[in-house]
Amino acid sequence: MSDLLLLGIETTCDETAAAIVRRRGDGSGTILSNVVRSQTEAHAEYGGVVPEIASRAHVEILDHLIALALRSAGITLAQVDGIAAAAGPGLIGGVIVGLTTAKALALAANKPLIAVNHLEAHALTARLTDKVPFPFLLLLVSGGHTQLVAVTGIGEYTKLGGTIDDAIGEAFDKTAKMLGLPYPGGPEVERAALKGDASRFALPRPLHGKPVPDFSLSGLKTAVRQEALKIAPLSDEDVNDLCASFQAAIVDILADRTRCALRLMLQKGLKPNALVLAGGVGANQAVRRVLHKVAADAGTRLAVPPPELCTDNGAMIAWAGAERLARGLTDDLGTAPRARWPLGEVEGANSSAPGAPLPGAAG
Template identity: 60%
Template sequence: MLILGIETSCDETAAAIVDGDRRILADVVLSQIDVHRPYGGIVPEVAARAHLENVDAMVAAAMKQAGVGFADLDAVAATGGPGLIGGVMVGVMTAKAIALAANKPFLAVNHLEGHALTARLTDGVDFPYLLLLASGGHCQLLAVLGVGDYRRLGTTIDDAVGEAFDKAAKMIGLGYPGGPQIQEWAAKGNPTRFSLPRPMKGKPGCDFSFSGLKNAVRLLVETLPKPLSDTDIADVAAAFQTAVAESVADRTKRAIDIFTRQWPHGRHLVVAGGVAANAALRAALTVLAARSGLVFLAPPLNLCTDNAAMIAWAGVERFRLGLVDSLDFAPRPRWPLDPTAPKAAGAGIKA
């Protein structure tokens, strides 16, 4: 089985070829970070235009890297949502055009499912497993029971964790994207110099909250002399990163309690999404998993951030089950993995 995957949901234009034996035959990604850096964040219209200008070249590069032609493909997969709708439309229309011209099936993949199934691509993990999906737009805890079968145990009631990293970085004068900048400076800082809150820690349920932590960083920075010294920047970054890691670990521990009770044959705690690249978070979750009797698993760094290999692999999984989409599929700005989940704000499953 050979699947072409296309990813254009945010600020990476990506294409990949993955086969049914979990081999990544091609994986090309064009980042738009330099395009959006002057704005301090992603501008949807700019992102969509960049996808439109580059997606054909990315597909051609992936096909060349894999040494295959369109006739060799079994299907064409693209992110159908959720994401910035202009970018999603570019990827979907490109995939549909290839599928129609080459007479191949079209697969609309949920971007979040791409992240959720990455551990099966890299490590062949069996269902069920517990997933922490942490990125710039999402922060969720999910029981992954099968392809298209998810139970959300917790979600953020306000901001995503990656968005909190970006905003905190901006407040202390660091560049975009904030996650790598915070991690770099935190490594040089003292995490105990400043006291910051651990949002939701110790509270019932598995939901997250990061708006209060962002506000605490803002108030802290206002008390410090300007311009901030390198020591101040490093110490605030370290305090923020530690607060995030402890808060996320607390919420994840409660999700583990639910998961191991309801699905006792599950053996893995998986983290995915861009924030999964954060070393402090990985370290905290590694310890937590070991204490809980689970195996901790995180994808390679290049498969944590948005990429097309995960979309191609999700396409493999769906194609095997006959889950093919028609060419009238409409791109979706929102597409929950668990549409039956209750609203956030403490309404999730209680531990």
Template identity: 70%
Template sequence: MRVLGIETTCDETSAAIVEREEGSGRVLSNVVLSQVKKHAAYGGVVPEIASRAHVDALDRIIQQALSEAGLTLDEMDGIAAAAGPGLIGGVIVGLTTAKALAFATGKPFLAVNHLEGHALTARLTDNVAFPYLLLLVSGGHSQLLAVKGVGQYQRLGTTIDDAIGEAFDKVAKLLGLDYPGGPEVERVALKGDPTRFSFPRPMVGRPQPDFSLAGLKTAVRIEAERIAPLTDKDVADLCASFQKAVIDMVLDRVRVAVQIFTSQHGTPKALVVAGGVAANQAMRRQLLHLADSLRVPLIAPPMDLCGDNGAMIAWAGAERLALGQHDGLGFAPRARWPLDMDAALPGARA
């Protein structure tokens, strides 16, 4: 089974082809075009610029993905696109293109939840069995989910304000670092002292594994203003101390989530970390130590599959198609689309 996947929910234009055979997956192509340079001057993603860039690039990216896989559209078994959550303009571009291709070729169309793409990537790369615990950490999402099967997700915890990746970007901007901020904070933190500043660890010790980053972000701002003007050493120490506080919070939240998961579903088959922040090497190392102590394997996608990409969308589409599922061409784009609709509380992040 071969599926074309399209991803345009934020500032990456991506198309990929994956092959699924007897539950195992293989990436035949995965073309990702970053828009970082287009948004760098603004210090963040500008939705209108992003959507226009998707329009300009998507046809070419799809053709490149097909060419690299050595396949044609007629050889696809399905056409998948991320239908949300995300920046609605970009979502519309990818979704409309996928619908047009599905209509023209007569292939099944699959509207994929972007979060489900992240949730199932470990099955593409490592053939992880259900059920497993997912730590989803990106610029827009911070969640802990029990992944019980394709389409079966239980949200155990979420952020009550900023997402982790968003907080990294905002701290980077506050400290005058380049965009995108997350990798810059990680790079500069390598030169810093993580013990110099005593930042709060929000939510640590709470019985529900939720996250909160707003107070920590404010604490960094207050400390930076107190010692201004900042030297390079000050910036490095602030980054290291901030990153250490985030990681400590994440480790505590994961411990709580594992306890809840185990009480409800038994020991998870794995702890899976996915999303753009999963590329943070300091966080990966600490999660590996935690997973070892809990005697649960840690599965983290390769770096090129941590961020937004078409392969994860194609794979989620293939998983659903294997179960006989597909969607109508009237499927509407969604700016918000929680994986666990029962847990979508007012004010909570999708």
């Protein structure tokens, strides 16, 4: 198979991104350019992402970023083999901007369009960075998603567990806001936790030990609030100790739930070649450390893309597009943007129905 050059476009939340990736015939890949513009400052005063502001920002800058990505890679649009864009899930206004732009470019340049599932892009990034073969267990933890997924091929994703309320990244951000820390909250909580005493507050570990690897974070978040109210007004030491205790609880929950999912995969007759950590929370060093141990205890390895590829970016979209194009999977210009698009509904090359489940696994 010959090399493929893909342009990737990402606009599902508050990062506007474009990238060029080369996928070689042997399945390896190289990032030729990866341009990301964050909107953090625009949303900081609101303590979270404002969809209307995000959409306008994508419109204003996306064309420039695409031109910059092409120029940085030293190629023209005519040289790419396909144009990939995140078609969901995400904030629908942003998704529309990116997908519509990709459609226009594909039509003008007569190139195939690949409508990429944003979650699939996170799932497949470790195949670009760490050459992880199928099957593997994906732990996706971000501001909007917390899932454990058995990945057995392109378009072959079985959700083993997920959050029943808040995503872990959302819990980090809300805890930070509650304690008066700046947005985005995840890195701020991690920094404060380094200076705190994780044993000071006895916080709950919801669903710990349960046989299905689901998550629940709302009770933990409420417990942090209750402890903060008891000792208000908070000193810097109080904030650091609360952050350390909260992060310790998150780490314990992730370790327990991931062990449960690894056991479930083995029960299905699948030995994972890796535990893949993806999403913005994957940049947290305490999370990485505990998951290295969890993977080693299970006889596998932890694969984590570098921090700039854990958060939203165009390279992951381009790579997922290349993986799909290499298998003959393309989309027509009538493809609709989707605010919600579960991984289990992603079509694959080896199944007549999207998201073919594991034998005996829950959907």
